[in-house]
Amino acid sequence: MLSESIEGVEVEILAFSDVHTPRYLPLLIKSIQDLKEKNFDVVMMAGDLVDRSNVEEFSKLLEVLKSNIKYKYIVAVFGNEEYREKEEEFKESYPEVRWLNDEYLVLKLNKGCLGVVGSRGSLLRPTSWQRKNLPGIAEEYKRKPEVIRQLIKEVKKECPNVVYLSHYAPTWKTLVGESRHIWPYLGDPRIEKVLKEEGVHVAIHGHVHRGRVSYVHTSTLTIYNVALPARGNVTIVKMALQLTI
Template sequence: MENNKQQNPIRIAAVGDIHVKETDQGKWVEYFRTISAQADILLLCGDLTDTGHLAEAEVLAQELKACTIPIIAVLGNHDYERDQQKTIKKMLENDKVHILDGQTVVLHGIGFAGVKGFGGGFDKHMLSMFGEPMIKSFVQEAVDDALKLDRALAHLDVDYIDIPKIVVLHYAPIKETVVGEPPEIFPYLGCSRLVEPINRRQVLVAFHGHAHVGTLEGATSAGVKVFNVAKPILQREGYEVPFYLYEVELKPEPATQEVVSQQG
């Protein structure tokens, strides 16, 4: 894709948990048109469908045609409900829509890395890989996604020098942005294993969803901003059109080509 003359700042719209239903035909057209008029890139932070039904993904694919800017997305737990996640990914992906699961995309001079993430808890209360095989499998899932995220960010570090890096997740990497949910379910809302590569790889900002009654904004121990952009939170915070707009100032550079890079 050719990259037009670079503009500053780059405007990034982010939202999660849109939960598109089979009966939503036409509901999202104006929403995506509004985002396209105000942003340069759209991030969708998981739970794109309501129950993981292919008919819901088909509706979303049609609705996304109203979006005229590039889309970077990850799937969420609802998209996995019917074990059709691979088909949903294929149905939604095209030249404009990039569904990440350990891959990277570079657009407008910004590197994006995305994984769904998983649960496991936070900080000193994080589950350890000890005990029954079922617990070990649960913890291993979070470890695997953290490793996928680290490899994706490492790929950006090797192939692109000194570009801003943004992480797209569904599950939370820090406890701060799930506060508001019942503490008993924190282990199912995210995992601190995800934050280690975010801190070490000097990520600019991370976006996630999943915790519908969590907290909009937090930060990692290294000061990386984290935003929980679940649509219900944005509505609660008074966003008339529920998406979060984040601006990235780029260093002046000669115009280059947009690069889409897949790995992992």
């Protein structure tokens, strides 16, 4: 289990993605069975939580969390396996989950506040399936870095502590282990530049099943790949909070 801390008053985040329920649900259960005594501030899920947008299957994952760990909030973004036409059904069926889709929220914690900017993220190049089935997707990805930038600016007006949560990778650095020629279809390094410029200290993503790099420090930014098939475990992120007065 990866546990990385930054100096200061901390918030504790349990993060994972790519459960593809039911495929990797036994691995999730094994990963959290020893965490019953812990109390997490936030659970963050970085997409591909089910296969083929099976809304009903998500209830199994949620029950595993409720039965095994304690947490104050649960936040999720959609992956490519949560189809766009099913997004509202996920939201309506599981309102206890804070679903973010190019949106932000501010979580109030005893230790302060935590802003979360959530998105599927962006690809440097749309896949062939996306080009065929998602009209305008290339233009959407072209605009996405500035969409993310504006969300960060907005949430920082309310809270100085920001996590970027996405399905697709915001960097090349955590893609090591995947074939180099498919990197443009796994993430978008332009997002990393935005995160650095806007002073985001923590980014969490999934999607990269064969990534050998758990996390990278890039100056003031730490980026985590929390894909369950890659890590073989959940990831615990301890993030320093700037307290608000």
